[in-house]
Amino acid sequence: MLKERIKKLRKIFQQSGLDLFLTDDFANRYYLSGLESSAGWLLISLNSAYLLVDSRYFEKAKKEVSDFFEVIEVEDFFKATARICETQKIKRVGFESHNLTHQKLVRLKSALRGKKLVGTIGLVEDLRSQKDESEVTLILRSIRVAEIAFKNILNLIKPGVSEAELAWELEKKMRDLGAEKVAWQPLLIAVGENSALPHYGHGKHKIKNGDIVQFDFGAVVGGYYSDISRVVFVGKPSVRQKQIYNLVLEAQRQAIDLVKDGAVGGRIDGKVKEFLRKKTDGVFRHSLGHGVGLEIHELPRLYVGSKEKLQSGNVITIEPGIYLPGWGGVRIEDMVLITKDGCKVLTKLPKKIEEVTV
Incomplete structure (x- = not known):
């Protein structure tokens, strides 16, 4: 699996005239090597692959990373990269211009004098946007953990209970069910008028009868x-x-009917918003959806103006909403797997109004 990912990446960067590709991004490093670490550089040439780590991760990497990677313990990532480039006679080095900080780029230029540094955007992210079977399996497990946890706290949703209390109980349930962590902090639990704030979080506001x-x-x-x-x-x-x-x-039903391999995400976003604007004020201004995987927001993105085409294997959210300040808001979000003929809805929580009333 990892070899196939590396093979695809090599084909892409070779077409760009690169001799070596470098990433220090957490998600991209994990996707290509399988190592979960807070630091490390992955260097991939046309015939070799190197994982540079510091002393904290060396033993872990030797145990967990496939033997087609050469794992090297380093103190200075820049000098180590320079040595590899000299040994491999590398001339053109691709780096991730959207991930590498300016400070690191300055140091890299200094270490690789005489080499051509070429900024790239989204090479690995494009690969990550199409999930393989193993990735879909893990995403489904993640969804089921969240769904079971949510069902387990429904009996706690009643007058007098605060947003923060519900957030804590939901997080605890997900952790008890095997989640490594929650997807983000703070979880969004918005009561009453707070539900009109798309990224509110949670606070001390307490539920009362009649609230959303x-x-x-x-x-x-x-x-x-x-x-x-x-x-x-x-x-x-x-x-x-x-x-x-x-x-x-x-609106969500219409969007789900429209998504399929080859569909343009921006057009779907526009059609859904156009439908809602004919019916009400407060139509969502955020994107209709986004990819999900090793990060909560990945490619592709479904927003007006985007020309990205959906592809089979994309796992995306469909999350239209209406937000009315002073009244409240409603957002319904499911995750779907894009197929050639349409999509498969992965989220299974009920949505009928009688099923979401307590």
């Missing part, structure tokens, strides 16, 4: 993320609450 409670949460399992949004109504929802909820649900 907006949840946006996820787990990390095996390094892979999940991302789910659900609304819960405390008590019988009002006519207005039902209207807004059903509009968002219909």
